[in-house]
Amino acid sequence: MTGNESARRHTRDDVAETALRILDDYGLPDLTMRRLAAALDVQASALYWHFPNKQTLLAELADRIVGRAAVPAAGAGADWPDRVRGEAAALRDALLAYRDGAEVVASTAALGLGGAPAQQRLEAAVRSGGFDDETAARAATALLHFVLGHVSHEQQRMQFDSIGVLATGEAADPLDETDSAAAFAFGVDLLVGGLHRLRDASAPAAADRPEEISRSRT
Amino acid sequence: MTGNESARRHTRDDVAETALRILDDYGLPDLTMRRLAAALDVQASALYWHFPNKQTLLAELADRIVGRAAVPAAGAGADWPDRVRGEAAALRDALLAYRDGAEVVASTAALGLGGAPAQQRLEAAVRSGGFDDETAARAATALLHFVLGHVSHEQQRMQFDSIGVLATGEAADPLDETDSAAAFAFGVDLLVGGLHRLRDASAPAAADRPEEISRSRT
DNA sequence: ACCTGAACACCGTTCAAGT
DNA sequence: ACCTGAACACCGTTCAAGT
Numbered sequence: 426m427t428g429n430e431s432a433r434r435h436t437r438d439d440v441a442e443t444a445l446r447i448l449d450d451y452g453l454p455d456l457t458m459r460r461l462a463a464a465l466d467v468q469a470s471a472l473y474w475h476f477p478n479k480q481t482l483l484a485e486l487a488d489r490i491v492g493r494a495a496v497p498a499a500g501a502g503a504d505w506p507d508r509v510r511g512e513a514a515a516l517r518d519a520l521l522a523y524r525d526g527a528e529v530v531a532s533t534a535a536l537g538l539g540g541a542p543a544q545q546r547l548e549a550a551v552r553s554g555g556f557d558d559e560t561a562a563r564a565a566t567a568l569l570h571f572v573l574g575h576v577s578h579e580q581q582r583m584q585f586d587s588i589g590v591l592a593t594g595e596a597a598d599p600l601d602e603t604d605s606a607a608a609f610a611f612g613v614d615l616l617v618g619g620l621h622r623l624r625d626a627s628a629p630a631a632a633d634r635p636e637e638i639s640r641s642r643t
Numbered sequence: 644m645t646g647n648e649s650a651r652r653h654t655r656d657d658v659a660e661t662a663l664r665i666l667d668d669y670g671l672p673d674l675t676m677r678r679l680a681a682a683l684d685v686q687a688s689a690l691y692w693h694f695p696n697k698q699t700l701l702a703e704l705a706d707r708i709v710g711r712a713a714v715p716a717a718g719a720g721a722d723w724p725d726r727v728r729g730e731a732a733a734l735r736d737a738l739l740a741y742r743d744g745a746e747v748v749a750s751t752a753a754l755g756l757g758g759a760p761a762q763q764r765l766e767a768a769v770r771s772g773g774f775d776d777e778t779a780a781r782a783a784t785a786l787l788h789f790v791l792g793h794v795s796h797e798q799q800r801m802q803f804d805s806i807g808v809l810a811t812g813e814a815a816d817p818l819d820e821t822d823s824a825a826a827f828a829f830g831v832d833l834l835v836g837g838l839h840r841l842r843d844a845s846a847p848a849a850a851d852r853p854e855e856i857s858r859s860r861t
Numbered sequence: 862a863c864c865t866g867a868a869c870a871c872c873g874t875t876c877a878a879g880t
Numbered sequence: 881a882c883c884t885g886a887a888c889a890c891c892g893t894t895c896a897a898g899t
Contacts (some may be wrong), residue, residue, distance in 0.1 A: 434863060458892060471864050479892065535799040567830035570792025571785055581753040612785035615837030622836040652882060676873060689883050697873065865898070872891055879884070
């Protein structure tokens with residue numbers, strides 16, 4: 426026995442979980458409807474009873490991937506910058522947990538299909554700093570774009586390192602996880618710093634109670 | 644006569660420019676090797692004399708798209724934040740100039756193939772603020788990820804609006820260019836603000852000469 | 862409710878051979 | 881130097897029909 430192709434008749438959940446396994450084991454380019462069907466011991470056409478098309482399947486995978494993101498144990502004493510950092514880090518970890526996870530989420534988030542919960546969590550974290558809704562929404566999308574772009578890049582390099590393909594000639598850096606994490610934290614800190622600065626600008630003195638803070642210029 | 648399928652025998656440049664035209668007219672999913680060959684009045688296999696594979700073709704397109712980005716007329720009196728904002732805006736315009744431009748650049752930038760010049764221009768702008776090389780490099784990648792993510796999203800919505808596909812039910816906002824531009828500027832300002840704050844932190848008083856500024860924590 | 866079988870309309874890429 | 885022709889090994893999706 427090679428997998429979970431046990432007793433015929435599958436559920437939507439089976440299909441999604443098997444797809445996640447293929448994704449993680451072989452990567453997004455190898456996640457085809459025909460390969461997925463074969464893993465389920467079924468004809469490709471059978472998949473269309475569970476999902477109307479591949480796009481919808483991928484959106485479901487995106488939801489599951491970000492849905493597995495840990496809720497940062499913020500404790501009681503977490504201020505808003507740490508909440509934002511915590512959500513960003515949890516999201517990064519969730520994306521890294523599946524091969525090509527960032528690309529799956531990015532491709533469906535762009536369509537407004539998946540990744541919505543991810544943005545909402547980031548948004549809530551920003552709003553806890555007392556920023557108005559539009560500022561929080563925009564900051565959250567900026568954060569999300571950075572996170573998805575960074576982790577996509579990170580995962581692409583992982584594949585290249587394992588395949589041994591070097592594009593730029595040179596012996597391109599072998600992708601140190603410590604470096605990646607530091608570069609990630611730097612980007613998040615830049616955005617958080619920008620928010621901090623927004624707050625300071627709108628409340629020059631006594632700038633420490635989390636009230637409503639207006640956006641810069643409209 | 645329908646296009647540029649004139650007198651046989653094409654150059655690499657022909658192929659790339661025709662590909663750009665198909666990209667702009669029909670979008671990335673319709674830019675197939677076979678379609679491109681047909682537009683050139685040639686067999687698909689002929690394209691492989693000019694480019695080793697589709698990936699390389701796309702990298703070439705990415706280079707041409709970002710290569711067409713205007714050099715912001717910064718004048719003499721431009722400070723570093725305006726230089727950064729100017730480069731980011733020029734890059735956005737360049738991506739918007741071709742349908743699916745952001746996705747093309749993003750897909751190849753992730754592979755370390757295309758988009759390198761874009762990053763370098765952003766990096767130079769940041770460095771003009773007196774930041775050290777690693778800070779400038781990291782800030783530039785953060786900016787690039789945001790720009791690519793934002794414009795990809797923007798262009799995806801453009802397609803959906805024109806096709807009339809609404810994912811989230813609701814009558815999803817019809818993508819106001821003014822709003823998009825404002826959200827873009829907000830994101831860039833957040834990153835620029837973060838850099839500003841980095842500088843202020845390392846030079847608490849008399850913080851206005853552009854010297855070397857060290858990165859926060861390593 | 863869940864799947865088969867067969868088909869439709871495609872893909873990217875390779876390679877011997879032509880001019 | 882640049883291209884043809886034919887093939888290889890695939891794709892996603894539809895649809896009548898089966899159980």
